[in-house]
Amino acid sequence: MTRHGEPPSEQPSATAEEQALIPGSGGGGAAMRLIVPLQGIVQGHGGGGLVLGSLLPCVLFYAFQMFLKRSRSPPLNPPADGPENRGVVRSSSRRRLPARDAAVSARAALIAKSGDSAYAVGEKRCLEDPYHPFDNPDGVMQLGLAENRLSLDLIDDWLSKNWKDTMLHQRQGGALNIKGLATYQPFDGSLEFKTAIAGLMGQVMQGSVSFDPSCIVLTSGATPAIEILSFCLADTGNAFLVPSPYHPGYDRNIRWRAGIELIPVPCRSTDNFNISVASLERAYTQAKNRSVKVCGILFSNPSNPVGNLLRTETLLDIIDFATEKNIHVIADETFAGSIHGNEEFVSMAEVLNTDGVDRTRVHIVYSLSKVFSIPGFRVGIVYSFNECVLAAASRLSRFSSISAPIQHLLISMLTDVKFIADYLKMNRERLRIMYALLVSSLMELGVQCVKSTGGFYCWMDMSKFMKSYSEKGEFELWKVMLDSAKIHITSGTTCHCIEPGWFRLCFTTLTRNDVPLLMERLKGVIHRQ
Structure with missing residues (x-):
């Protein structure tokens, strides 16, 4: 360490040849032990010795380096020199990673197995x-x-006579021009289509009840209609009571995406597979004991698969039970237009006109697929008096909306009163x-x-x-x-x-x-x- 004010003492710097001979600086230690004694000999006398003493160590050092380089073994896996191997060098450890399938969600895995x-x-x-x-x-x-x-031939006859006029020609006011067919329409269905649907439902019920178009949300089939109601009425892990035997499609419609449990309520042949409040009470109590929250009752009327009808007294009993438990009711009336027996069908919509009935907890599902033999058209209906359900269902219908051309085509068919009758x-x-x-x-x-x-x-x-x-x-x-x-x-x-x-x-x-x-x-x- 120098004293204050004094310049540091100069140290002689090593030559390049001497640095190359320092141990650990490239492997030249062995060469140094050979070169130093020779350097002393040639530097004995005269200026020529100085020259030889400077050059000879360098020659010997580089000769020794060449010997070591040639004696070194070649690499085991020399890298290819192709253009595909230029750039980023990949780690060899990636070749040893085990081959594994990319994981999917638990929901997807469950749905895939359902096949x-x-x-x-x-x-x-x-x-x-x-x-x-x-x-x-x-x-x-x-x-x-x-x-x-x-009855598919009857629909075929009507379409063959009317579809061109319906789809290609403009009606009064230009409702069926290209703008009305190709541009965005309300996802929950046009008001004109809802009005036509309401008229049809009233006609199917033979005038026993009228339907309000403002209470209708249209979807692409009864399946999304039921699924949307499931989203609106229950959370994942909650449950619906379903009288069994029941339509096997409910399992996928409600469980797959909404994640709602279906609790079968057994009906027996001795009772003609009719539902009773006593069986509902037992199923509800058992679910409560398992800490499962029941949010609603789902049933079909006419029954799928049995084909029997629910009477007015039974429908009122179901509503009373739901009111007591503070849960909802979903009445699937998909087959209401397919009555072939002598008994009279009573719609839940008619029962809702009874005094004292809470209409906000009852929701009806309907469809055109069965009655008109047109499942490929994909038209389902949610009918509810619950404002919150209607608002949520209208927003959710954007994922299952009906195409504008189908709506316009069916408006023409449903408003053909004689044909429908x-x-x-x-x-x-x-x-x-x-x-x-x-x-x-x-x-x-x-x-x-x-x-x-x-x-x-x-x-x-x-x-x-x-x-x-x-x-x-x-x-x-x-x-x-x-x-x-x-x-x-x-x-x-x-x-x-x-x-x-x-x-x-x-x-x-x-x-x-x-x-x-x-x-x-x-x-x-x-x-x-």
């Missing part, structure tokens, strides 16, 4: 090998899907004839059915043909019908029926000429059992 259900298996078989009386007479007969093909009358008659034909044919085989008044189904009892009275026995019988007889029907277990051996058979996908073939296939199953 393994018996109903889905049957639907897949129908798509792969569909029955046709001429093109594929040995194919799988579709008796599980709720499609009304009996003729269609409803003829469709009802066709349903009655086909149902009676199928039930009588099944009775000849010894298969009994519950008396049905509405809907597309025969709810038939095949328990005596099972090898064991159990869910397993029912599944084995269902599998024989699908694999051997090539008949796709819905098992009672899929509908959460508490009694094994019941099956739902959709008769509206058949023609009169298909019935003998169906009976022949069923006879083969019965004899095999």
Whole structure:
């Protein structure tokens, strides 16, 4: 350390050759031990020794470096010199990472697995090998899907006569110009379409009740209508009470995205599968004991799959029970326009006009898919007097809105009063004839059915043909019908029926000429059992 004011003493700097010979500065320590003695010899006398003493160490050092470089082993994996390997060098450790599938959400995983259900298996078989009386007479007969093909020709006739005028020509005031078809429309449905729907619903109920267009929210089918109501009435983890057997589609409509639990409320054959307040009370109490919050009751009227109707007294009892428990009621009246029996259908909308009924807790679902044989048009209806539900449902409908061209087309059809009246009358008659034909044919085989008044189904009892009275026995019988007889029907277990051996058979996908073939296939199953 220097004293204050004195310049630091100068130290002689090492030459480049000396720095190269310092141990640890590139591996030249061994060379230094050889070079230093030689340097002393050549620097003995004369100026020539100085020159040799400066050059000779450098020559020897560089010669030794070349020797070491040539003796060094080559790298095991020399990098390729291609253009794809230029730039960022990837770590070799990435090659050792295990191959793993990218994880999806628990919701997606659950929905993906649902395709393994018996109903889905049957639907897949129908798509792969569909029955046709001429093109594929040995194919799988579709008796599980709720499609009304009996009256599709009536809709086809009307469309063939009217669709061009409806879609391409302007009406009075220009409502059907390109602006009205191609631009954004209200997501919850145009007021004109809501008015037409309200008129239709009143016509289906034969004038017993009128419907207010301002209480309607339109969706792309009954499925999103029910799902939207589920979002509005309950939170994830809450539950609805559902009288069983019930439509198997409820499981996906309500559970998949809304995450709401469905609690089956068992109904038995001894009561013609009718719901009772006592069974509702038991199911509600059991859910409460499990700390599950029940937020509503969901039921179909006419019943899917049984086909029976709920009377006015039963509907009032359900409302009273819901009022007592402070929960909601969802009445699925999708099949209200498909009555084929002699009993009178009573809509929940009519019951709501009774004095003292809290209309804000009751919500109705309707659809055009069944009554008009047009499920591909995707038109569902939420009808409610609850302002909060209507506001939320209107906003949620943006995810399931009906296209503007479909709305305009159906406005023309629904406002054709004569056509609607003729269609409803003829469709009802066709349903009655086909149902009676199928039930009588099944009775000849010894298969009994519950008396049905509405809907597309025969709810038939095949328990005596099972090898064991159990869910397993029912599944084995269902599998024989699908694999051997090539008949796709819905098992009672899929509908959460508490009694094994019941099956739902959709008769509206058949023609009169298909019935003998169906009976022949069923006879083969019965004899095999």
